[in-house]
Amino acid sequence: MDFDDIEDHSAKLFRAQTHIFNQTFVFINSMSLKCAIDLCIPDAIHKYGQPMSLSQLIASLSIHPSKTCFISRLMQILTHSGFFSQHNATENEQEVSYVLTDESKVLLKDHPFSMISLPQVILDPILTLPTLFHTQNGVTFWDCASREPKLNHLFNDAMTNDSRLISSVVIEKCKGVFNGLESLVDVGGGTGTIAKAIAKSFPHLKCIVFDLPRVVDGLQGTEDIEYVQGDMFEAIPSFDSIMLKTIMHNWNDEECLKILKICKEAIASKDKENVIIIDVVIGNEKGDSELDHTKLFYDMEMMVLAIGKERNEKDKAKLFFSAGFN
Structure with a gap:
């Protein structure tokens, strides 16, 4: 081929x-x-x-x-x-x-x-x-997932399926991003689908999958993959680079800023602030493409389900600069 x-x-x-x-x-x-x-x-x-x-x-x-x-x-x-x-x-x-x-x-x-x-x-x-999820259930989606094993499993399974395609595209189109990196923390990495694909394609790269205990509890690591329990709003393991795949769109600007500041503190090499973002970029779409419409669907879904939103390049840049990244 x-x-x-x-x-x-x-x-x-x-x-x-x-x-x-x-x-x-x-x-x-x-x-x-x-x-x-x-x-x-x-x-x-x-x-x-x-x-x-x-x-x-x-x-x-x-x-x-x-x-x-x-x-x-x-x-x-x-x-x-x-x-x-x-x-x-x-x-x-x-x-x-x-x-x-x-x-x-x-x-x-x-x-x-x-x-x-x-x-x-x-x-x-x-x-x-x-109805809005919080209004209907009295708790946030994330709180509900932590209490309901079935919902937690369905959500993790959905994220795994999404990550399979994303990982193939990232590895095929963005190989240069990972060249020269020695270690990577996949924050909110779920069951490790993307981290496994990256580790397989870049054998020199040590990967940590960092997520909540209810997500990674019981998952077995390998020589190149380690699962670490924790909360990204409290601390993130210190490695050369950090990856956030579809994380920021789950949270409002205040929470995103907090996450990015913790990322900045966690990066081992202060000379190279490697934060890899895989997320939707929304803009003033005027076409009729299905992709553009899907982005808008996602934005509304984040508004209803969580407290997040999709952002354009200017919004994302503002968050990074506010967090202290150059």
Whole structure:
């Protein structure tokens, strides 16, 4: 198998994974639509009579102040789904504005062909019971996983499946990242899927899989892999390099900053601050690709399930600089 065949195989696997994720999270489209209807967003923009800025929209909605920070992300996915159109800011306008599309016009209460009743009945809580995880269960997702072995197993198994594809792509496309490294801590490394793949491809590299006791308890290490129990919010083993695979999107900025500062303290060589981040990078996607939509699904999922979010390059850079990285 030549290089072109390998690259084509990886691309097909990645597209397959993206499609599965997209279909898994497709319900977020429905829930976002329900939010728009419940908050009367189409009517608010229609009543305004011209492109409506985000701040003006927020001010017009009947929503608790603690929830206003989520409206921009809701509008992001609704715009990507075609329910609103984004009116780009000019030099004199500091924020984007929104206008109705044909799809959102038929969600107006007084539209002669209003379709507002259909999603309202289909998405009624009596049928779907969609709630924020913490509101529904009284504890965070992570606390619940620590108490419920079945949920803990399902989550770890899901992360293992995800890591299989990610590891193949990372090793194939990012070999240079690991050249010259002698040791690596995979923080929140789960059952060690990625660490095992890296250790196999780079025999000189000593790897530690660092995770909570409920995740790594009972797992057997090898000559190149060691499992270490601990809490990344307290301390991380000191090694040459640290890897965070889909960790930061689980947490808000404050928690991410804390994690990064602990990472900086843990790096053995202060001359080379090697922190490897494998995570979603979100931006102002305007295309119609399934990958872009999946990223937005993930962002909404992090908002509902945990306290995290997906970030763009600027957001990530700000966190790194704030943590003291150059």
